Amino acid sequence: MNGYESTILQAALLAAALMLTAAFLLAFLRLIRGPSVPDRVVALDLVAVLVVAAVAVQCIAADQPVLFDAALVLALVAFLGTVAFARYVERSGRDD
Amino acid sequence: MTTVILRTAARYLLPLMLLFSVFLVLRGHHEPGGGFVGGLVASSSVILYALASGVRDAAHLLRTDPRMLIGAGLLLALASGLLSFFGGQPFMTGQWVSLVLPGMGEIHVGTPLVFDVGVYLVVLGTVLTIILSLLEQ
Secondary structure: OOHHHHHHHHHHHHHHHHHHHHHHHHHHHHHHHOOOHHHHHHHHHHHHHHHHHHHHHHHHHOOOOOHHHHHHHHHHHHHHHHHHHHHHHHHHHHHO | OOOHHHHHHHHHHHHHHHHHHHHHHHHOOOOOOOHHHHHHHHHHHHHHHHHHHOHHHHHHHHOOOHHHHHHHHHHHHHHHHHHHHHHOOOOOOOOEEEEEEOOOEEEEEEHHHHHHHHHHHHHHHHHHHHHHHHHHO
16 A cells, blocks of 8 residues: 555544544434433444444554454344344333 | 334344344453343344234244243353363363364364353343243233
8 A cells, every 4th residue: 555545544544533532522412412212222223323433433543353243243232232222122111 | 012013123133133242242352342242132133023923922932931941051151161071181271173164264262252152042031031031021
């Protein structure tokens, strides 16, 4: 990789990290303020997706391909957490 | 909670996650991965199936009581350690064999892999015993 490409890559990584930070902040805002439980569940799901993206960015920034597997596992398992939360929300709504 | 979307997604995700768990176990000795993570990924795939289609279907999918997996895994791990006695070496000394597979070249297979498979089964059995009995209530 020549210097020109590496400059572009560094700029892209920085931009991605900044945008991810903003997205994290907004998602946490919804997580704290969210008036209902489903709002918070969706916010948590969004945070999980953002963590996957952040791990991928870190994987490129640190040049460690091994980190990509962490993102893969997280993407597979975060979905499961949301499903479990949805089941809990549905069940508690039925009992009331 | 048994919607068509979730059931269809679970049917496609289950083999993917099981395949990935096997990949994690096979890679575990020299790179990140191993029996514990593989067992967790495999058990989450079965839990996903249980959430989508019900606990009874998931138990039917396993074909055996999850507690049997714990015993089988412990026995397998013990057997991998006992193998070193035949060479007059201390308990759990790694025994390695080189296999030449057509199309894959030479690979090293050893007792640590068998031990990892044992850990995989124990983790799978333990997590499924806990989660499936919690889901039943």
